[in-house]
Amino acid sequence: MRHSAPRSLRLLASHVRPHRWTIGCGALLGLLGSVGSLAEPLVAMAVVDALAEGSPLGGLLALLTVLVVGGALITGLGSYVLQRTAESMVAAARERLVSHILMLRVPEVDRLRPGDLLSRTTSDTTLIQSAAGQALVDSGSAVLAVVGSIVLMAWLDPLLLGVCLAVIAVIGVGAAVMLPPIRRASERSQRAVGEVGALMERSLGAFRTVKASGTEHREISSARAAVRRAWRSGVRGAGWMAVTNVTAVLAGQGAFLVVLGVGGARVATGALDVSELIAFLLYLMRLTGPIGQLVQGVGGLQSGLAAMRRIDEVERLPVERDGPVPRKARTGTSAASVSFTDVSFRYHDDAPPVLRDVTLTVPAGGLTALVGPSGAGKTTLFSLIERFYDPSSGTVALDGTDLREMPLAQVRSMIGYVEQDAPIMAGTLRDNLCYAAPDSDEEEVRRVVALTRLTDLVDRLPDGLDTEVGHRGTALSGGERQRVAVARALLRRPRLLLLDEATSQLDAANETALRAVVADVARTTTVMVIAHRLSTVTDADQIVVVDGGRVRAVGSHTALMVSDGLYRELIEAQLLDA
Numbered sequence: 001m002r003h004s005a006p007r008s009l010r011l012l013a014s015h016v017r018p019h020r021w022t023i024g025c026g027a028l029l030g031l032l033g034s035v036g037s038l039a040e041p042l043v044a045m046a047v048v049d050a051l052a053e054g055s056p057l058g059g060l061l062a063l064l065t066v067l068v069v070g071g072a073l074i075t076g077l078g079s080y081v082l083q084r085t086a087e088s089m090v091a092a093a094r095e096r097l098v099s100h101i102l103m104l105r106v107p108e109v110d111r112l113r114p115g116d117l118l119s120r121t122t123s124d125t126t127l128i129q130s131a132a133g134q135a136l137v138d139s140g141s142a143v144l145a146v147v148g149s150i151v152l153m154a155w156l157d158p159l160l161l162g163v164c165l166a167v168i169a170v171i172g173v174g175a176a177v178m179l180p181p182i183r184r185a186s187e188r189s190q191r192a193v194g195e196v197g198a199l200m201e202r203s204l205g206a207f208r209t210v211k212a213s214g215t216e217h218r219e220i221s222s223a224r225a226a227v228r229r230a231w232r233s234g235v236r237g238a239g240w241m242a243v244t245n246v247t248a249v250l251a252g253q254g255a256f257l258v259v260l261g262v263g264g265a266r267v268a269t270g271a272l273d274v275s276e277l278i279a280f281l282l283y284l285m286r287l288t289g290p291i292g293q294l295v296q297g298v299g300g301l302q303s304g305l306a307a308m309r310r311i312d313e314v315e316r317l318p319v320e321r322d323g324p325v326p327r328k329a330r331t332g333t334s335a336a337s338v339s340f341t342d343v344s345f346r347y348h349d350d351a352p353p354v355l356r357d358v359t360l361t362v363p364a365g366g367l368t369a370l371v372g373p374s375g376a377g378k379t380t381l382f383s384l385i386e387r388f389y390d391p392s393s394g395t396v397a398l399d400g401t402d403l404r405e406m407p408l409a410q411v412r413s414m415i416g417y418v419e420q421d422a423p424i425m426a427g428t429l430r431d432n433l434c435y436a437a438p439d440s441d442e443e444e445v446r447r448v449v450a451l452t453r454l455t456d457l458v459d460r461l462p463d464g465l466d467t468e469v470g471h472r473g474t475a476l477s478g479g480e481r482q483r484v485a486v487a488r489a490l491l492r493r494p495r496l497l498l499l500d501e502a503t504s505q506l507d508a509a510n511e512t513a514l515r516a517v518v519a520d521v522a523r524t525t526t527v528m529v530i531a532h533r534l535s536t537v538t539d540a541d542q543i544v545v546v547d548g549g550r551v552r553a554v555g556s557h558t559a560l561m562v563s564d565g566l567y568r569e570l571i572e573a574q575l576l577d578a
């Protein structure tokens with residue numbers, strides 16, 4: 001996504017706007033500090049004159065001291081206020097980005113790499129600080145110092161000022177030429193840092209597979225290549241910055257020598273006093289610092305703008321609109337019915353359809369099992385019920401209401417969903433169980449723990465429910481992870497329970513137990529199971545055979561054994577496996 005420079009500046013303005021008053025305050029303090037330091041050479045000039053004339057110096061020296069100390073204190077305070085504001089801008093940008101990313105639509109997150117998103121949230125936002133901190137803060141006070149010095153230099157000697165302005169023009173042209181490469185280098189560097197994040201996320205996400213495959217070194221060299229790319233771009237940017245700095249320093253030194261020569265000649269002819277030349281040189285020396293700050297600041301602005309563009313790319317992705325609906329606002333507690341009417345769906349505009357003209361009714365209450373070959377579209381049907389995606393055509397309805405006409409959070413609050421991979425989150429077992437229903441009381445938790453046959457596990461764990469189950473649930477077995485996921489879904493007291501292959505990792509005893517749980521739950525709740533196990537299927541009130549994105553047949557086990565060849569094949573294949 002390409003951005004024009006004015007758009008980037010508008011973005012910067014949108015970050016700055018909420019803090020304009022504090023920035024104004026800090027700038028005002030900086031201005032006061034600069035006024036103090038601008039007055040110093042004039043007082044120094046008066047001191048030189050007083051020395052020449054033999055007048056008393058006490059008052060002038062006291063004034064000079066006040067100006068020096070007071071100016072330094074006020075400048076320090078101003079810089080603190082502005083740096084603090086820059087930190088607040090970074091914090092606000094991070095909060096905004098985190099909220100935006102968590103509210104993104106599922107299809108958008110499918111396309112993005114989590115590691116890159118992480119890097120945009122942590123590292124790119126830090127660069128806003130260089131745009132806000134250095135560019136706005138330092139450059140703001142530097143501009144004041146430069147403008148003030150120029151005005152006072154014009155008052156002292158317009159001719160000498162002409163020389164200085166020529167110097168500033170050289171620096172300006174130099175900076176203008178060097179800024180675009182600095183910005184490009186910074187953008188490339190941040191992109192490469194994002195790639196490092198994405199690669200690390202990939203390796204850490206499949207750490208055991210990496211170890212088992214012996215691919216550590218391959219992963220290291222991929223990450224190293226991205227690190228080197230970031231390094232190269234960083235070094236290129238540093239090179240351009242160095243050239244810009246050298247231009248500024250050379251121009252500053254050159255100006256000093258020219259002013260000394262021309263000024264000395266003017267003192268010799270009597271056109272200028274020595275004290276005026278000293279004051280002028282003091283102003284000139286004072287210009288070097290702020291000009292250096294300006295150059296650094298404009299460089300920082302380039303990195304900041306590059307980062308802001310990467311943040312903006314994410315912030316322009318569409319989000320799910322409505323917020324969470326409180327539990328109380330849920331409509332009823334009875335089992336919900338589900339219906340698909342002529343539903344077709346494709347994941348991308350240019351991809352083949354994954355579902356074709358699916359029409360299916362799942363009555364309220366009871367157990368409906370979805371069976372079919374791998375890749376038939378069963379999980380996709382669940383994703384449409386959860387409204388992770390909207391159908392390309394046709395409607396999906398809950399209790400007869402089109403999902404698109406209900407608040408999204410209300411749809412999700414009605415459903416308990418157990419994913420195929422049943423993720424466990426870092427935290428205690430209780431955190432995991434109550435994740436979707438944090439207000440569940442102890443009794444409710446214990447009941448569901450017993451229902452899902454997790455009591456033994458809880459008794460075995462050193463701190464019971466309050467035991468840390470580790471990052472990604474590594475302390476739990478596959479079967480335990482899946483039962484925790486089922487318990488988590490049940491604690492939400494769903495009107496519709498979606499289990500995606502929930503029994504695939506359970507041993508025979510637990511599977512029988514869980515089957516009893518599912519049967520229990522199905523008495524009051526609609527349960528849809530993507531089933532690969534014969535046991536779940538034979539118990540089901542209704543079995544839906546899905547093949548190639550179509551609903552091929554619907555019926556009971558006995559009826560389908562007679563009427564549907566594919567179903568019979570699936571069942572027979574499983575009997576052979578068993």
Ligand SMILES: Nc1ncnc2c1ncn2[C@@H]1O[C@H](COP(=O)(O)OP(=O)(O)OP(=O)(O)O)[C@@H](O)[C@H]1O
Nearest residue numbers: 110347348354372373374375376377378379380381
């Ligand atoms: N996020 C996605 N983006 C693009 N294509 C996808 C996505 N998720 C699934 N698919 C494709 O959609 C098709 C149906 O997948 P789905 O997961 O619904 O099948 P399934 O019947 O649940 O299979 P399984 O029993 O193996 O889990 C597959 O061809 C799959 O490659």
